[in-house]
Amino acid sequence: MVAKKLNLKDKYSLLTRDLDWDYDYADRKEAFPYEDFEGIKITDWSKWEDPFRLTMDSYWKYQAEKEKKLYAIFDAFAQNNGHLNVTDARYVNALKIFLTGVSPLEYQAYQGYAHVGRQFSGAGARIACQLQSIDELRHVQTQIHAMSHYNKFFDGLQDWTHMHDRVWYLSVTKSFFDDARSAGPFEFLIAISFSFEYVLTNLLFVPFMSGAAHNGDMATCTFGFSAQSDEARHMTLGLEIIKFLLEQHEDNVPIVQKWIDKWFWRGTRLLSIVAMMMDYMLPNKVMSWKEAWEVYFEDAGGALFKDLARYGIRMPKFVETTAKEKEHISHQTWWIFYNYGHAAAFHTWIPSEEELDWLSEKYPDTFDKYYRPRWELAREMEERGERFYTQELPQLCTTCQIPMAFTEMDDPTMISYRASDYEGEKYHFCSDGCKHIFDQEPEKFSQSWLPVNQIYQGNCGGPGVEDVLRDYYKINLGHDNMDFNGSPDEQRWNAWKGTEKDAKNKDAKDKDKDVA
Amino acid sequence: MALEIKTATLQPIRNTFANIERRFGDKPASRYQEATYDLQAETNYHYRPLWQPQHELNDKSRTQIVMADWYDLKDPRQFYYGTYVQQRARHQEAAETNYSFFEKRGLAEHLPEAVRAHLISYLIPLRHVEHTANLNNMYGCSFSYGAAISQALLYNGIDRLGNAQYLSKIGLILDGNTGDSLAAAKQEWMQNPAWQAMRALCEQMTTVEDWFEVFVAQDLVVDTLVFNLFYEQLDQKLASMGGRDVALLTEFMQVWTKDSSRWLDSVLKTVASESEDNRVLLAGWVKHWREKTLHALHPLVTAMLDDSEALSIADGLLEERLKKIGIIQ
Numbered sequence: 001m002v003a004k005k006l007n008l009k010d011k012y013s014l015l016t017r018d019l020d021w022d023y024d025y026a027d028r029k030e031a032f033p034y035e036d037f038e039g040i041k042i043t044d045w046s047k048w049e050d051p052f053r054l055t056m057d058s059y060w061k062y063q064a065e066k067e068k069k070l071y072a073i074f075d076a077f078a079q080n081n082g083h084l085n086v087t088d089a090r091y092v093n094a095l096k097i098f099l100t101g102v103s104p105l106e107y108q109a110y111q112g113y114a115h116v117g118r119q120f121s122g123a124g125a126r127i128a129c130q131l132q133s134i135d136e137l138r139h140v141q142t143q144i145h146a147m148s149h150y151n152k153f154f155d156g157l158q159d160w161t162h163m164h165d166r167v168w169y170l171s172v173t174k175s176f177f178d179d180a181r182s183a184g185p186f187e188f189l190i191a192i193s194f195s196f197e198y199v200l201t202n203l204l205f206v207p208f209m210s211g212a213a214h215n216g217d218m219a220t221c222t223f224g225f226s227a228q229s230d231e232a233r234h235m236t237l238g239l240e241i242i243k244f245l246l247e248q249h250e251d252n253v254p255i256v257q258k259w260i261d262k263w264f265w266r267g268t269r270l271l272s273i274v275a276m277m278m279d280y281m282l283p284n285k286v287m288s289w290k291e292a293w294e295v296y297f298e299d300a301g302g303a304l305f306k307d308l309a310r311y312g313i314r315m316p317k318f319v320e321t322t323a324k325e326k327e328h329i330s331h332q333t334w335w336i337f338y339n340y341g342h343a344a345a346f347h348t349w350i351p352s353e354e355e356l357d358w359l360s361e362k363y364p365d366t367f368d369k370y371y372r373p374r375w376e377l378a379r380e381m382e383e384r385g386e387r388f389y390t391q392e393l394p395q396l397c398t399t400c401q402i403p404m405a406f407t408e409m410d411d412p413t414m415i416s417y418r419a420s421d422y423e424g425e426k427y428h429f430c431s432d433g434c435k436h437i438f439d440q441e442p443e444k445f446s447q448s449w450l451p452v453n454q455i456y457q458g459n460c461g462g463p464g465v466e467d468v469l470r471d472y473y474k475i476n477l478g479h480d481n482m483d484f485n486g487s488p489d490e491q492r493w494n495a496w497k498g499t500e501k502d503a504k505n506k507d508a509k510d511k512d513k514d515v516a
Numbered sequence: 517m518a519l520e521i522k523t524a525t526l527q528p529i530r531n532t533f534a535n536i537e538r539r540f541g542d543k544p545a546s547r548y549q550e551a552t553y554d555l556q557a558e559t560n561y562h563y564r565p566l567w568q569p570q571h572e573l574n575d576k577s578r579t580q581i582v583m584a585d586w587y588d589l590k591d592p593r594q595f596y597y598g599t600y601v602q603q604r605a606r607h608q609e610a611a612e613t614n615y616s617f618f619e620k621r622g623l624a625e626h627l628p629e630a631v632r633a634h635l636i637s638y639l640i641p642l643r644h645v646e647h648t649a650n651l652n653n654m655y656g657c658s659f660s661y662g663a664a665i666s667q668a669l670l671y672n673g674i675d676r677l678g679n680a681q682y683l684s685k686i687g688l689i690l691d692g693n694t695g696d697s698l699a700a701a702k703q704e705w706m707q708n709p710a711w712q713a714m715r716a717l718c719e720q721m722t723t724v725e726d727w728f729e730v731f732v733a734q735d736l737v738v739d740t741l742v743f744n745l746f747y748e749q750l751d752q753k754l755a756s757m758g759g760r761d762v763a764l765l766t767e768f769m770q771v772w773t774k775d776s777s778r779w780l781d782s783v784l785k786t787v788a789s790e791s792e793d794n795r796v797l798l799a800g801w802v803k804h805w806r807e808k809t810l811h812a813l814h815p816l817v818t819a820m821l822d823d824s825e826a827l828s829i830a831d832g833l834l835e836e837r838l839k840k841i842g843i844i845q
Binding site for chain 1: 526528529530531532533534535547550551554555556557558559560561562563564565566567573574596597598601602604605607608609611612643644646647650651654655657658663666667670673674675677678680681682684685688692693694695698702705706712715716719720722723
């Protein structure tokens with residue numbers, strides 16, 4: 001009798017999980033010690049369905065082909081001064097946020113997946129995580145190489161890794177991933193693979209990469225296309241982990257729900273930076289943040305949660321708040337940065353008349369009523385040579401670490417304040433969502449390294465704020481910070497293009513006394 | 517005559533990123549440098565890991581080895597992701613050609629029965645050792661400090677999965693894709709007394725805490741001995757048994773060893789010459805794991821190779837390597 005040939009699934013399983021075995025000579029719990037403390041019950045790792053089947057030989061082959069093409073474009077981009085093709089120099093500020101705020105998270109993702117890729121006792125899950133780990137390393141490194149050329153011609157990208165560890169707004173993104181990595185292995189996967197990669201990734205990745213495509217940024221856009229097939233694999237891992245945990249044991253359901261609630265809210269706060277990027281920083285707009293939220297979260301996410309209902313999973317807590325926030329969050333966030341533009345390593349600016357009209361059209365219920373008058377006032381002041389910067393340091397939300405400037409969503413004229421007491425100390429929050437997260441894990445979040453508190457405690461040099469910015473953050477003052485108008489970036493851009501900007505902006509620039 | 521295409525030159529405002537400039541001066545940097553140095557967070561961590569509250573997320577104290585700068589452990593191959601996958605893709609292409617040649621010519625059918633049995637008993641179970649090496653290198657990747665050593669350990673860990681899969685494919689060629697030979701080889705791994713000390717060693721290595729000790733045990737001690745015994749001495753034995761064609765299927769691993777040895781020797785040399793404390797630590801770990809590994813390999817080598825000198829030949833190579841690296845005199 002001829003033996004039966006293996007199907008692809010069984011073959012892949014022989015080439016991966018069958019490499020492992022049951023230990024007889026050492027305690028397997030000692031080799032894989034972190035699987036129990038979160039309370040997740042795994043009854044049978046063999047039920048893990050491989051989310052993708054990629055043996056190493058094919059992985060090397062496909063990825064090498066992608067790299068070859070990608071680097072050919074990077075080389076051509078540098079050789080041909082590709083940075084001159086972006087819509088205008090304001091666009092590059094989105095890249096500054098990306099390199100200082102997002103690329104280091106790719107490195108943390110690499111570290112996090114390497115950790116779970118070693119620590120899960122199920123070999124199938126382990127290997128899937130290892131492959132995501134190496135992909136994430138690819139992403140941080142190709143992003144550096146994509147931005148390397150921009151760094152040679154624009155300010156604010158040069159000290160991205162030093163800044164990520166220190167600068168106040170970058171602690172928003174850093175603490176997000178520190179939170180995920182310091183969690184247990186299953187929470188890490190629900191946080192990053194499911195809540196972020198599966199539910200919210202389209203709201204980070206698509207806006208930045210489409211933004212690049214719409215604004216003539218060939219290097220970043222090519223990176224985006226090249227990373228797409230990696231991202232597709234990562235999303236399948238996100239879906240598998242949630243199904244696997246929910247099917248393993250009913251006791252896992254409330255734990256997973258708690259994590260979904262937490263990470264959904266953490267994610268939306270992180271994305272407020274993307275929201276302002278889409279609405280304010282792209283000279284050529286892709287779509288409004290509100291539209292993106294509706295398409296990628298409300299429609300796509302809604303369908304997903306309908307599917308998960310059969311496991312007893314409901315929509316994340318505070319989802320109804322996000323339905324209101326989509327009208328406000330980008331405007332409030334850009335306003336924060338406009339106010340603190342002297343303390344940031346990228347430039348801010350007032351939207352042009354045309355851009356204000358676009359915002360009015362995209363946000364008919366809120367923009368004219370609450371935000372347009374603010375920008376018009378700011379413009380009047382700028383025209384009088386009174387471009388203002390808020391000098392006192394803001395209070396930060398203990399959980400998301402964003403300055404406490406978001407409003408009540410039912411009353412956009414009232415700043416939203418929440419507080420909790422823990423071990424005799426008071427902690428402040430920007431929202432019910434952030435307060436809820438703290439209250440669930442006060443022992444964790446009371447450790448937050450809050451940049452403003454650290455400055456006041458003298459841990460960031462000083463004595464003045466300017467000393468902190470210059471010496472501790474290594475912001476190149478007068479180059480990296482302040483308004484785009486009059487910045488060295490703008491001046492160089494005009495010199496390269498041999499153009500002057502329209503008269504109105506030029507006037508404003510001439511009058512602006514604050515810049516230098 | 518060189519043909520020069522005129523391109524527009526714009527004067528850049530800086531040559532490279534500021535951290536690279538601080539390390540190497542104000543001059544254009546390589547892609548390896550920009551994609552390696554200072555990538556990992558160094559300070560101001562927000563929360564202690566729930567799973568290891570005694571440590572920070574990134575923490576130098578996860579090993580007893582002390583380095584003034586962990587980025588001194590650079591990779592002489594200059595592997596970042598792009599150069600790594602392209603290099604492996606070239607090796608992979610050669611392996612693919614070898615494997616399909618082997619299959620097309622039906623070389624498996626020409627192997628003497630004794631050779632097939634020997635492969636199933638000894639060569640194919642080695643995939644489980646490679647799997648252990650995958651775990652051990654991922655352990656180092658996730659607990660080491662600094663992107664230079666961490667990324668190289670990741671490449672090594674992923675390579676070991678690749679090696680394990682190539683060994684598995686040899687089994688699938690032997691059994692015509694039924695998986696029977698892999699099942700038989702796993703039986704050998706689980707039951708054959710000759711393998712049990714080696715299996716115990718593999719299991720124990722995955723419970724060691726200090727990542728650098730694990731790295732030394734696996735990549736230096738076990739690999740040096742195992743690669744000589746399996747890819748050189750066993751290779752010769754198979755040839756003498758009429759199975760020289762098998763070398764086509766293990767060429768990838770042979771090329772791979774050369775490639776990874778260059779990196780390993782350079783890293784260990786740097787660590788050993790950093791301080792006498794480091795060197796003493798390395799020597800202590802080597803002594804411990806060398807004894808254990810020789811002991812574990814003894815019954816296996818006795819069964820697998822006829823040569824009573826086999827183990828001391830391999831150990832001699834290890835001795836030579838330790839001297840070259842500067843761990844022992």
